[in-house]
Amino acid sequence: MAAITRLVKRASPSISSTAARSLFCSESSSHAPPQEHFHAPPRKDPKDRNVQWVFLGCPGVGKGTYASRLCNLLGVPHIATGDLVRHELASKGPLSSQLSEIVNQGKLVSDDIIIRLLSKRLADGESKGESGFILDGFPRTINQAEILEGVIDIDLVVNLKLQEEALLAKCLGRRICNQCGGNFNVASIDIKGENGSPGMFMAPLLPPANCMSKLITRADDTEDVVKERLRIYNETTQPLEEFYRSRGKLLEFNLPGGIPESWPKLLQALNLDDYDEKRSAAA
Numbered sequence: 179m180a181a182i183t184r185l186v187k188r189a190s191p192s193i194s195s196t197a198a199r200s201l202f203c204s205e206s207s208s209h210a211p212p213q214e215h216f217h218a219p220p221r222k223d224p225k226d227r228n229v230q231w232v233f234l235g236c237p238g239v240g241k242g243t244y245a246s247r248l249c250n251l252l253g254v255p256h257i258a259t260g261d262l263v264r265h266e267l268a269s270k271g272p273l274s275s276q277l278s279e280i281v282n283q284g285k286l287v288s289d290d291i292i293i294r295l296l297s298k299r300l301a302d303g304e305s306k307g308e309s310g311f312i313l314d315g316f317p318r319t320i321n322q323a324e325i326l327e328g329v330i331d332i333d334l335v336v337n338l339k340l341q342e343e344a345l346l347a348k349c350l351g352r353r354i355c356n357q358c359g360g361n362f363n364v365a366s367i368d369i370k371g372e373n374g375s376p377g378m379f380m381a382p383l384l385p386p387a388n389c390m391s392k393l394i395t396r397a398d399d400t401e402d403v404v405k406e407r408l409r410i411y412n413e414t415t416q417p418l419e420e421f422y423r424s425r426g427k428l429l430e431f432n433l434p435g436g437i438p439e440s441w442p443k444l445l446q447a448l449n450l451d452d453y454d455e456k457r458s459a460a461a
C-alpha cells in the first residue's frame with residue numbers, strides 16, 4: 179500500500195501508466211500469468227487471504243452495498259472513490275467547484291485528481307494501521323487499472339451484473355440519510371420474465387424511522403445524468419472486464435435479485451459462506 183502513496187508524491191500532474199510504472203519498476207508485484215478462466219478463490223480462512231479486491235459494476239448495480247457488507251465481514255476498509263469525490267465536494271475545498279461541474283454532468287474526474295484523492299485515503303488508512311481493502315469505483319479506466327497494477331497486486335476483481343432495466347430504477351430510487359450516511363432505496367423493482375429470461379423482484383430497502391426525514395438524493399442521480407453515467411461506463415469502464423479476465427482475476431456475478439437472494443449466493447461464489455456462518459454463530 180505504501181507504493182501507491184509514494185506514487186502520488188512523485189507522480190507528475192498528468193500521470194500516465196508508463197510514468198507510474200517507471201517510477202515503481204523495482205516494486206511492481208508479480209502478476210499471475212493470463213488464464214483462460216477464473217477459478218473461484220481457494221477455500222481458505224479470510225485471515226490468510228490478501229484482501230486487496232476491486233468491485234466493478236454499472237452505476238446502480240449495488241457495488242457500494244455489497245462491498246461494504248463484505249468489508250464488515252472481512253474487517254477491511256471499503257474505499258469508494260465516489261465517496262471521496264463527494265467528500266471533497268462537500269468540504270468546499272479548492273477542487274470542489276471544478277469537481278461539481280464534472281460530477282453533476284455524469285462525467286469522469288481526471289485520473290490525476292482521482293489518484294490524488296485515493297492516495298491520500300490510502301495514506302491516512304496506512305497511518306492508522308489498516309490492511310487490505312475493497313476498492314469500489316476504482317479503477318474506472320484502463321489507464322487507472324494500469325497505474326494500479328504497477329503498484330499493487332490486486333487479488334480479485336468482482337464484477338457485479340444486473341439487468342439493464344433495473345439499473346436506472348435503482349439509481350433513481352437511491353436515497354442517502356444526510357445524518358448517518360446510510361444508503362437506502364425506495365424503488366420496488368418487479369421485472370417480468372420474458373422469452374426464457376428470468377424475472378426479478380427487488381424489494382425497496384427502506385430506512386429506519388429516524389432516518390426518514392433526513393433522506394437526500396444525490397445530485398447526479400437524475401435520469402439524464404444516470405443515462406450519461408451508464409453510457410460512459412459501457413464505453414470506458416467495461417473494457418476493464420477483459421483487462422482483468424485476461425489476467426485470471428475476474429469473478430463475474432449476476433445478481434439474482436435483492437439482498438436476501440444475492441448476499442448468500444455472493445458469499446458462496448467467494449467461498450465465504452462458511453466464514454459468515456462461523457461469524458454469525460460467534461456473534
Ligand SMILES: Nc1ncnc2c1ncn2[C@@H]1O[C@H](COP(=O)(O)OP(=O)(O)O)[C@@H](O)[C@H]1O
Binds near residue numbers: 237263286288314
Ligand atoms: N475512478 C474514478 N475515475 C474518475 N471519476 C470518478 C472515479 N470514481 C468516482 N468518480 C467520480 O465520482 C462520481 C460518482 O462516483 P460513484 O459514486 O462511484 O458513481 P456510480 O454510482 O456511477 O458508480 C462519478 O460519476 C465520477 O464523476
